[in-house]
Amino acid sequence: MRQTIVRDVSDLPTFGFGPRSGPWWGAMGFMALEGMGFAIAVGAYLYLYAINSSWPIGASPPDLWPGTLEVVLYLLSIIPNEYTSRAAHRFDLRKVRVGLIVMSLIGIVLLVLRGFEFAHLNTRWDNSAYGSIVWLILGLHTTHLATDLGDTVVLAVLMFTRHAKPRRFSDVTDNVFYWNFVVLAWLPLYVLLDWVPRL
Amino acid sequence: MSMAAEKNQLRDDVLNGFQLSQQLERIWRTPSGLLGALMSVDHKVVGRRYIVTAFVFLLLGGILAVLMRIQLAGPENTFLSADKYNQIFTMHGSTMMFLFAVPVMEAFAVYLVPLMVGTRNIAFPRLNAFSYWMFLFGGCFLWISFALNVGPDVGWFAYVPLSSLQYTPTKRPDVWAQMITFTEVAALAVAVEIIVTVFKQRAPGMTLDRIPLFVWAMLVTAFLVMFAMPSIMVASTSLILDRLVNTRFYDSSSGGHPLLWQHLFWFFGHPEVYIILIPGTGMVSAILATFARRPVVGYPVVILSLIATGFLSFGLWVHHMFVTGLPQLGAGLFTASSMLIAVPSGLQIFCWLATLWDGRPVYRTPLLFVLGFIVIFVLGGLSGVMVASVPIDTQVHDTYFVVAHFHYVLIGGAVFPLIGAVYYWFPKITGRMLSERLGRWNFWLAFIGFNIAFFPMHILGLIGMPRRVYTYTADMDWAHLNLLSSGGALIFALSFALLLINVVYSARKGTLAGDNPWNASTLEWATASPPPPQNFDRIPVVKHRDPLWADGESLPVVAGLSAERREVLLTSLAEAEPQVREASPEPSIWPLLAAIAMTIFFIGSIFTPWAVLWGTPPMAIALIGWFWPTGSKEDEA
C-alpha cells in the first residue's frame, strides 16, 4: 500500500511521567488486579466472620501496637515518598538518591515491624479458619511490602550507577506511585485485622 | 538532557522504502539461533508460539474427550477404569479451560492487537515472553503429572472437601491447584499488556470510537481477567495452604466452610465463561464485517453490550450454587441477573443479523463458521436461560443437560468463531491461504458432528443422567443416546483432523496471500503477510473506523521515529494524540530464566513450604537481571 506522510513525531520526548508513560499504566494495571486480590481476601474474611458465631475463633484479638505503629509509619512515609517524587520530576539526582535511601530504610523498618505483628497476632494459621485468613491477608500485604522494598533498593542502587539516565526518573515516580498503593492498601486491612475482631 | 545526542540519531524520515524496511528489520528482528529464539520478545513470535501451544492442548484435551465418549458409548463399559475416567474428565476440563480456551484467546490478542492498533510491539514485551513460558511450563507440569499417574482427579472445579488432604491424600489436587497458579500468572500478565497496548499504543487518530470491535472485545476480556482471576488465585493458594501447612479455610470443624470455596471458585468461574466468549464475539464481528462486505451494524451498541456483559458477568456466580441450600429469595434474584445477560448478548446477535441482512455475504469458510456460530450459540444461550431458573436448575444441575448447554455456549460461542478466525487470519500469520475446499469439509463435519454429539445430551440430562459418571447401568435407557453422541463426537473430532491437515499442508503449499487477501478494513491487513518484525515501516494515522476501506489507495502515516533503536509511539488515552516515543525492550533471556525460577518455586512449594524461602532468591536475581539496564540504546534513551 502506498503511504503518505502526514505527520512528524520527531519532536516528541522519549519518556514521560505519569499517565503519559507506559509503565505507569502497567503499574496501574497490577495495582488494580492486586487490589482485587485484597478485596477477595477481605471478602473471604467477612464471609468467615459472618458464618461463625464467635470471632475471633479460639484466640484473643491481635495486639494493637504493631499494626498501629505501622499505620503511623506508613502515613509518615508519604512525606519522603512525595519528596522523592518531586525530586524525580525535577531530575534532581542527588535528592532522588537521598529519597530512595530513606524509603528503603523505612521499608526495612516496616518489614521488621511486620515480623512483630505476625508474632502478636495471638493465633496460628492452623488454629482455626480465623487464624488462616488473618495470616493469609497479612502475608499477602507483606508480599507487596517486600516486593516494593526490593524494587526501591534496586532503584536506589541503580541511581548510583552510570545507568541513572533521565528516563529512570520516570521509573522512580512509578515506584513512588506503587508505594502509595501499598500504604493505601494497609489502612483498610489494619481496620479489618485489628479492629473487626474487637467488635 | 540527552536531547542534543538525540538530534544526531538516525530517524526514519531520512530513510525511504526498502532502506527503511531493512534498517527497521535489523533492529526489530529476533536474534538467530536457539538462544535467539529463547530470547524473543516479538509479539508475533510469542503470539504464534502461544497459539500453537494452545492448539496442542486442544488436541490433547480433544483426545481425552474422545476417550470419554468411547467409555460412555455403551453401558457398563470397561474401556476406562473409574480412576482413569475421573482423571480424564478432570484433565479434559482443566486443559480446555485453563490451557486452551483462555490462552488461545489471549494468544490471538497477543498476535493481533498490536497489529490492529498499528504499533510495533505489545506493551511490556518481556512480560509477554515470560507469560508464554509460564503458560508452557504450567501446561507441561500438568500433563507430565498426568503421564506419571499424578493427574488431578477431583474435577476442574476441585470442590472441597473432596480435594482436601483428608479425602484425597495424594499430590493430585496440588498439581491441579499449582497449574492454576501458573496459568493465572500468565493470563494476568497478558491482560495488563493488552490493556496498556490498547490504552497507550494505538496509532495516532484511532480514537475510542475507531477501535476495531475485536480489539474492544479483547480489552473488555482483559479487564475481566484482571478482576476475575485474583479470586481463583486466592482460592488455589488457600487450598494448597490447607493441604500443605494445615490452614483451616475449608475445614468445617474449625470455622471454615466448603461453600467459601464454591463462592471463590465461581466468582472467577462465571466471568471465566465470558473471558472465553467475548473474544469469540470479537472474532465474529471482525469476520462478519469483512465477509458481509460492510461494517457491523450498531458499532456503539456492540461495544456497550460487551461492556455490559463484562459487568453483569460478575453478578451471576451464585447460579452455579442453586442447589447448595441458599436463601430462596437471594437465589431468585440471581435467576433474574443471570437471565439479564441475555440482553447484551441478544443485542449483539441482532446487530450481526442486521449486518448480514444488509450485507452482500461472501460465503468463504470464515463466514460459514460465523453462521454456524449464530445457530449454535443462540441455542446454547437459550438453554442458559433455562438453567438460570432455580426450579429448572434443581433438575438439570450437574446433569448432561448442563454439559450440553455449556458445550453449545463454549464450542458454539468460542470455538466456532475461533476456527473461523484461524481461516481468516492464517494468511496474515503465515502468508498463505488455507484450502477452501478442505475448509468447507471442515465446517460441515464440525457443524454436523457437533450437533449430533451434544444435542442428545440435553435429553440425557432430562431423563436423569448425571455428569461425571464413568459408567451407567444398562437398564437406565441412556445407551442409545450415548451411542449417538459418541458417534457425533467422532465426526466432530474428524473435523479437527481436517483442520490440522489443512494447516500443515497449506502452511507450505497454500496459495500466497498478499497483504490483504480478503480486502478487509483493519490495520493488520495494511502490512505484509506475514508482517515484518517491525510490523509497520511507518505507523499509520487513522482517520476512519475502517481505515483500509476509507483510505483507498494511500495510507496516511507518521514519520520521525528512531531508526536505530526499538521505539513505539505512545498516544493519549481517548483521542490517540501522539505523546511519547518510548523505547521498547530488546530481546532478553531473563524472562525465560525468571519463568524457570518461578516454576521451581511453584513446584517445590507443593512438596515443602520451605520452597518459599529457598525459591525466592533465584526469582529475585532473575527479576533484577530482567530490569537491570544493559547499556543498550533502548535502555539509555
Added chain:
Amino acid sequence: MPAWVQKVLVLCTTWLLAACAGRQSALDPQGLQSGQIRSTFFIFLAVSAMVWIAVVLVLAVGMLRRKRATHTPLDLHEGFEQRAGRLVLGLGVATTVIVLGLSFVSYAGQRNVFAKDEHALTLKIIGHQWWWEVHYEADSPHQSFVTANEIRIPTGQPIKVELESADVIHSFWVPSLTGKMDLITGQKNELQFTAKNAGVYRGQCAEFCGLQHAHMAFDVIALPPDEFGRWRDHQNQSAQSPADQLGRQGEALFRARGCALCHNISGTLAGGQLGPDLTHVGSRTTIAAGTLPNNPATLGAWISDPQHIKPGNLMPKMPLQSNELIAILHYLEQLK
C-alpha cells in the same frame, strides 16, 4: 404425506416418549414438585424454541434476500442504518421484557417447589462415600430406625428430608419426584417433596464425590399409606433371629470375620457404624447403593470381592472360605 414418512414420525415420537418416561426422568414427573418444575420447563422451552426459530429464519432470509447494489463496503444507506438501529434497540427492550417475565415465571415455580409443610414426615439422610444412610426419626426412640440406600415413603404425604454429609459433598436427586439438593459437610440442608403415585423411583448422587460417584444410587419406593405403615412397623423391629443352624453359624461368622465392626444389625451384637445398617438387608431390592439387584448370587459376589464390583469402595475384601460365605449369605438373606 407419504405413508413411510408417517411411519417414521410415529416411530420417532413413540421412541421419544418412551425415552422420556422412566424411573429417573425429570420429564416423567410422579411428584408434586417435579410436576411443577416440568411445567416451568415447558414454558421456558416454548419461549426458547420460538426465539431460536425466529433467529434462524431471520438469518436465512437475510442471507437469501436480494441486496441493493453498492460500490464499496462503506457505501451505506443512511435510512437502513437508522431503521436497523431502532429495531435492534426495540428487540433489546423486547428481550428484557421476556427475560423479566421468565424470571417471574421461574420465581413463582420456585415458591411452589420449595413451599414447606409443617406436618411433613421427616427423614434424615446422611451421604457417605458411596452410599446413603437413611434415618427414620420419630418422637419415641422405639419408633426410630436406620436403613440404607432405600427410602420408602407414603404417597400423598409431604416428605421432608434433612440432608447431611459424613465426608465430602454429595447431592440428593430423585428426578421423578423433585429437583436435587446438596449434602454439604458441616451444613444441614433440607428438601420437601410429595409423591403422587406409588412406584419405584431411582435417585442418584449428582455431585461428584470421588472414585465411585457413578455407583451411588438409591431407590425411593412410594407406597400407599397403609402399606407404608406396615413396612415401617416391620422396620422398627429388631432383626429376626436365624431360624436354622446354617443361619446361626452365619451370624457367628458375621462377628468373627469382622463384618460386625462396620455393620449394625439391631438386636444382635453387631453394632458397627461405618457401613450401611443391615438389620433388614434381606428385604431391600438392591445392594452396593443401587449397583446390583439384591439376590443371593449378587450378594455373594459382592461379599466375596467388593473391590471387583465397585473398585475403591471402603468395604475390604475379607478372606472367607466358601462354606463361610454360604453361611453368612444365608444369614443375611433371612434378615427380611
